[in-house]
Amino acid sequence: MPHLTCCEASFAIRARRGGAPGEENAVSxxxxxxxxxxxxxxxxxxxxxxxxxxxxxxxxxxxxxxxRPNPELERALGTVVRAPSRAAGAGNPGEPAATPQP
Structure with missing residues (x-):
């Protein structure tokens, strides 16, 4: 098992428990x-x-x-990092992310 920082270990524990008390739908x-x-x-x-x-x-x-990030920052990180439109890294700051066309 790789060595985890205290921050990474905390995320792993919270993910297994389903988040910390008081955090609703936290995206770890x-x-x-x-x-x-x-x-x-x-x-x-x-x-x-x-x-x-x-x-x-x-x-x-x-x-x-x-x-460690607070719950709001954790959700924001999860949203940006896991967003399919961000996967290619296209766009510049201030430009809306590309949306897939049908």
């Missing part, structure tokens, strides 16, 4: 998944931060396992 996303998203899309931490309305150092602390 870990630092490794976000890092893979950044690499796959070519987005910078600053771009991701801009898209979800936080500052870049917040993303950095999360990726390095220094800080």
């Amino acid at each position: 996303v870990g630092p490794r998944e976000v890092a893979e998203f950044l690499q796959r899309t070519g987005w910078s931490q600053a771009r991701l931060a801009w898209e979800i309305g936080v500052r870049q150092p917040r993303i950095s602390r999360f990726l390095n396992g220094l800080k």
Whole structure:
């Protein structure tokens, strides 16, 4: 089993339990998944931060396992990281994500 940071371990435990008490429908996303998203899309931490309305150092602390996201940030990360239209990394900040045409 690979070594997990305290942040990653917390996400793994919460995912198995179905979230923390008081969190409804939390979308658990870990630092490794976000890092893979950044690499796959070519987005910078600053771009991701801009898209979800936080500052870049917040993303950095999360990726390095220094800080866990609050439920709102966790949902925002999950929405962006797992969105099919974001998979290709197309578009610039401020542009709406591409929507599939029928």
